[in-house]
Amino acid sequence: xxxxxxxxxxxxxxxxxxxxxxxxxxxxxxxxxxxxxxxxxxxxxxxxxxxxxxxxxxxxxxxxxxxxxxxxxxxxxxxxxxxxxxxxxxxxxxxxxxxxxxxxxxxxxxxxxxxxxxxxxxxxxxxxxxxxxxxxxxxxxxxxxxxxxxxxxxxxxxxxxxxxxxxxxxxxxxxxxxxxxxxxxxxxxxxxxxxxxxxxxxxxxxxxxxxxxxxxxxxxxxxxxxxxxxxxxxxxxxxxxxxxxxxxxxxxxxxxxxxxxxxxxxxxxxxxxxxxxxxxxxxxxxxxxxxxxxxxxxxxxxxxxxxxxxxxxxxxxxxxxxxxxxxxxxxxxxxxxxxxxxxxxxxxxxxxxxxxxxxxxxxxxxxxxxxxxxxxxxxxxxxxxxxxxxxxxxxxxxxxx
Numbered sequence: 364x365x366x367x368x369x370x371x372x373x374x375x376x377x378x379x380x381x382x383x384x385x386x387x388x389x390x391x392x393x394x395x396x397x398x399x400x401x402x403x404x405x406x407x408x409x410x411x412x413x414x415x416x417x418x419x420x421x422x423x424x425x426x427x428x429x430x431x432x433x434x435x436x437x438x439x440x441x442x443x444x445x446x447x448x449x450x451x452x453x454x455x456x457x458x459x460x461x462x463x464x465x466x467x468x469x470x471x472x473x474x475x476x477x478x479x480x481x482x483x484x485x486x487x488x489x490x491x492x493x494x495x496x497x498x499x500x501x502x503x504x505x506x507x508x509x510x511x512x513x514x515x516x517x518x519x520x521x522x523x524x525x526x527x528x529x530x531x532x533x534x535x536x537x538x539x540x541x542x543x544x545x546x547x548x549x550x551x552x553x554x555x556x557x558x559x560x561x562x563x564x565x566x567x568x569x570x571x572x573x574x575x576x577x578x579x580x581x582x583x584x585x586x587x588x589x590x591x592x593x594x595x596x597x598x599x600x601x602x603x604x605x606x607x608x609x610x611x612x613x614x615x616x617x618x619x620x621x622x623x624x625x626x627x628x629x630x631x632x633x634x635x636x637x638x639x640x641x642x643x644x645x646x647x648x649x650x651x652x653x654x655x656x657x658x659x660x661x662x663x664x665x666x667x668x669x670x671x672x673x674x675x676x677x678x679x680x681x682x683x684x685x686x687x688x689x690x691x692x693x694x695x696x697x698x699x700x701x702x703x704x705x706x707x708x709x710x711x712x713x714x715x716x717x718x719x720x721x722x723x724x725x726x727x728x729x730x731x732x733x734x735x736x737x738x739x740x741x742x743x744x745x746x747x748x749x750x751x752x753x754x755x756x757x758x759x760x761x762x763x764x
Contacts, residue, residue: 399612399640399641400412401415401416410425413573415573415575416562420501420508427493427497428498428563431490432562435487435490438486438487438490442487445482446479446480449479450480453473453474459473459708463707464706464707465705465706465711466704467704467715467727470708470712471715474712474715483716484716491542494563498555499544499550499556502552509552513630513631513634516634516638517630519637520637521636521640521643522637522643523644523645524646525647526626526630527647527648528626530624530647533649533676535672535673535676536548536624537549538722539722540671540722541560542722543556543557543560547625548625548627550627552627553625553628553631554602554603554625554627554632557603558603575608575609578605578608578609578666580752580753581666581752581753582606582609582613584750584752585610585613585664585695585752586695588661588662588762593614593617593661593662594617594661595617595620595660596611596614596617596618596660596664597620597655597662597664597684598610598620598622599622599650599663599664599680600622600666600668600669600671601622601629601666602628602632603628603631604621605666606664606666607620607632607636607643608635608639608641608643610664611642612641614662617661619642619644621645622646622647622650622653623645623647623648624647629645629647633645650665651676651679651680651683652683653683655687656687657687658690659689660688661688661689661693662695663692663693663695664697665696665697666697667697667699668698670699670723670725670726670730671726672725672729673725673728674731677732678737678741681696681738685741685743692763693760693763694762694763695760695761697752697753698734699729699730699756701732701733701734703733704730704731714726714730734759738759743761743763743764744761744762745760
């Protein structure tokens, strides 16, 4: 059965095929059941909630958001396919094996004058801009209401919130990542925008995540220390805390911390966790200087954070994880598979447009390094039974030596 987003997409373009309502990751089906629902009062949230997701404030803003989600599905299924076919033709004309590795400069030479290839990132980018504008305009037009919502839970539990308003934000974290206005640090509603913007992103790429399905799936498959002791968990680069909350739900007796440089991100994450009734602690700190004691954590995770770091910050962050994790602790930084400075043409095309057009300034540095090797040289050993917990990401189950 098609959902409302897919119906809107078909109405707009008349080309989307019916899709199933089940998401599958790494061969495992994501259950539709929701373990917790948001607890908001009706007078302040007249449009109610959908399980774990607060419905957007007006029908207009929700309708525009669903239109862009439908466009994103169409773009992923049709325009991207057309671009892939055009790239295949170019490779055939040039006599290049699509399985062979090429350099970024060679990839750029191949695609620079091929509009059928370049239309894919340009349409994706245009839709991304419309998505962000729709959300930012709504939250700023209703700023008093949304700020008061966060203020009510800033000091409320369960869980705690630590903000650092005087912190000097490093240059590498101050840009408008994913072309999100203000990035993760420069807009008071960064968390709100990120939440609904990435829900749209997942629809086009990995399936629905409006009930945190992907984060909960990742945590459900997360390995634990050999001694089974899980007293403290750190999730750094936590964003709005979707993985952090899922960690607490799986390990209810553990002390769980979510850390991020973005104050608006952890502030929104704390509000959402409190309204879910989940006892999580959020802090605004640096991944490479997190301030926790030595040998403190039994599990350390991160979720698609490292491709947003410069290579030197990635190395510093790994060293910091080594410091704060106890011997035998599990380290699982979930992120894209790295493969050096060259790769197959399709992979290089994806890296290029993401870097150039989606404001991912550090992703090429990330992909150029051997991420697993960097972890292995800093006090961790890769587990023999390591498996990816989310399809498309690396098999990175490490144990602190």
